[in-house]
Amino acid sequence: MTEQVDPIRVMIVEDSAVIRGLFTRVLEASNDIRVVASVGDGALALKAIERTDVDIVLLDIEMPNMDGLTALPKLLKIKPDVIVIMASSLTARNADISLRALRMGATDYVTKPSSREAMREADDFKRDLVEKVRALGRRHADAGHAPRVRPALADARFTPPPKGEPVIQLRPGSKVKPEVLAIGSSTGGPQALAECLRTITKSISLPILITQHMPPTFTSILATHIGQLTGWPSAEAKDGDVIQGGHVYVAPGGHHMVVEAEGTRKVIRLSDAPPEHFCRPSVDPMLRSVAKAYGSSVLVLILTGMGQDGRAGGEEIVRQGGTVIAQDKATSVVWGMPGAVATSGLCSAVLPLKDLGPHIAKLAA
Numbered sequence: 241m242t243e244q245v246d247p248i249r250v251m252i253v254e255d256s257a258v259i260r261g262l263f264t265r266v267l268e269a270s271n272d273i274r275v276v277a278s279v280g281d282g283a284l285a286l287k288a289i290e291r292t293d294v295d296i297v298l299l300d301i302e303m304p305n306m307d308g309l310t311a312l313p314k315l316l317k318i319k320p321d322v323i324v325i326m327a328s329s330l331t332a333r334n335a336d337i338s339l340r341a342l343r344m345g346a347t348d349y350v351t352k353p354s355s356r357e358a359m360r361e362a363d364d365f366k367r368d369l370v371e372k373v374r375a376l377g378r379r380h381a382d383a384g385h386a387p388r389v390r391p392a393l394a395d396a397r398f399t400p401p402p403k404g405e406p407v408i409q410l411r412p413g414s415k416v417k418p419e420v421l422a423i424g425s426s427t428g429g430p431q432a433l434a435e436c437l438r439t440i441t442k443s444i445s446l447p448i449l450i451t452q453h454m455p456p457t458f459t460s461i462l463a464t465h466i467g468q469l470t471g472w473p474s475a476e477a478k479d480g481d482v483i484q485g486g487h488v489y490v491a492p493g494g495h496h497m498v499v500e501a502e503g504t505r506k507v508i509r510l511s512d513a514p515p516e517h518f519c520r521p522s523v524d525p526m527l528r529s530v531a532k533a534y535g536s537s538v539l540v541l542i543l544t545g546m547g548q549d550g551r552a553g554g555e556e557i558v559r560q561g562g563t564v565i566a567q568d569k570a571t572s573v574v575w576g577m578p579g580a581v582a583t584s585g586l587c588s589a590v591l592p593l594k595d596l597g598p599h600i601a602k603l604a605a
Contacts, residue, residue, distance in 0.1 A: 248377030251277040251294045253285040253311070254327065255303040259352070263298060263327075266366045273373055280304075282311025289318055295377050296323045298369075299346070301337050309337055309344075316345045323347045323376045335461040342430050347573060348372055351455050364518065372427065375546050375574050413563035413588030418539035418604055420483070420499075420506070421446045422530050424523030424553075426453040426545025428573025430462060432593055433543065434469055437488075439597025441470040444604040446539070448488045449477075449497065449508075449530065451523045453545065456493035459521075463490040481508040491521035498529035506533050517549040523577070527553025536561030539603055541596065543567045545577035554586040563603065565589040567596060 250267055252275060254260045260278045267273045277288045283306040285297065297315060301308040312324060326341045326349040328334040338349040350369050353362040421444070425433060429452045440448070452462060460476050466488055467474030474488035477497050481489060483506040491497035496511040516522035523542070527550065530538050540557050542550045544567055554564045564586045566578035571593040582590045591599055 245272065247272050247274040248373060249274055249276045249293055249295045250373060250377075251275075251279070251285065251288060251292065251297045253279055253282060253297060253303070253308070254300040255280050259300075263369075266369060267373060270370055270374070273370070273377070282306030282308060282314070285311055286314055286318065289315055289322070294319065294322055296325060296373055298325050298327055298350075298373075300327045301329075301334050301341075309341060312341055312344055312346060325350060325372060325376070327352055330455060330457055332457055332461065335458040338458070339430055339461055339465055343434070347376055348427050351458070367518070371546060375427065375576070379574060408582050408587070408590055409585045410588055410590070411558070411585060413565075413603065414536045414538075414561050416536045416561070418446060418563065419537040420449065420530060420534055421539050421541065421600065421604070422449045422451075422526055423541045423543065424451050424526070424545070424550040424577060425543035426519075426547065426549065426574075426577055428544035429453070430465075431573075432567065433462075433466065435593050436541070436543070436596050436600075437466060437470050440600050441472050441488075443597075443601035445485045446604055447483045447485050448472075449483075449491075449499070449526060450488065451491040451497060451521045451526045453519045453521070453549070454493050459490050459493040463488070466490065477508045477510065479508065479510040482506070483508060491526065494520060496521050496525040498525050499533045500529070501533045517547050519549060523550040524553035528556050531556040531560040531562060534560075534562070538562035539600065540564045541566070541600065542578045542581050543593075544572035544574055546574045547576045548580040550577050551580040551584055551586070554581045555584070558586050563588050565591065565596065565599065568592050 252260050252263050264275045277292045279285050279288050281303040299308045324346040326338045326346050328338045328351055330351050353365055463474050463476050472488050476492040477489040498509050498511055500507050500509050516524050557564055566582045566587050568590050569575040
């Protein structure tokens with residue numbers, strides 16, 4: 241007999257009644273999601289959340305009376321454990337606001353199609369919305385016990401876990417000093433990147449390549465925020481960029497970012513090849529290319545994110561003798577991507593977010 245699971249309870253906060261209706265139909269097409277409240281502005285959301293049991297708030301940015309950015313901290317004050325997903329149209333202003341909202345406590349964002357008609361036809365948007373609500377709504381219920389990590393080398397202090405409890409088998413990392421750091425991330429990635437890069441860029445001089453699942457415009461704003469945070473030159477990658485130490489290159493939304501060796505130089509190429517894992521940019525093409533261009537002198541970090549993007553590329557990194565490390569389950573918003581590389585035996589370390597920066601600095605020294 242299958243165990244009954246309570247549906248994920250969602251509140252929609254959006255000033256357009258038509259869009260609220262579309263959101264509701266998209267979400268409630270899934271049996272495990274229920275829309276329990278639907279309101280037209282932030283002020284009404286504050287009243288609704290006090291009387292309604294809500295797991296996730298889908299929060300529009302631009303609304304009358306009280307906009308999303310104003311409502312966000314007030315909602316989190318009333319219900320600190322609620323998950324907030326910002327709903328944003330694809331503009332530079334809203335991209336900037338969405339990333340600011342993530343720093344203020346929002347968990348993720350979705351980008352709305354530009355019109356009602358486009359939203360009705362936007363299968364990618366519908367899939368993205370449902371998958372994010374499902375993954376984030378279930379993360380507490382599915383948290384369970386963190387997998388036990390078995391050292392790469394025999395260690396008498398390692399205590400075998402109880403039967404049935406998962407174990408992550410680590411492998412030795414490369415003995416070659418890394419020449420490049422490649423980072424893959426998705427859901428929860430902007431916050432994790434900020435935390436990690438704040439430490440890393442104070443102590444290393446490697447070039448950093450980042451593929452974060454994001455649409456156009458958002459990746460440009462992300463690169464700007466990273467530059468402000470780290471003090472390093474940071475920008476969306478351009479086709480033909482020669483990779484330099486102490487620079488950050490962010491894969492632009494809508495293109496895969498890959499690396500080619502041209503003599504002694506390493507050059508970025510942008511690719512319009514089909515999406516992988518429903519994403520463009522995708523982490524796997526980046527990792528396959530850096531494995532080919534740099535061989536064993538690649539250090540890869542896989543941060544929080546849904547799905548398994550990065551696992552196939554990580555396999556190629558390991559085949560070429562490079563090193564893969566991942567964020568642990570306890571500190572990941574979603575342990576899909578880091579979990580995929582960790583449980584496949586590709587990692588030399590699986591660490592909490594706060595420990596990743598110091599570990600990378602040690603490997604790069």
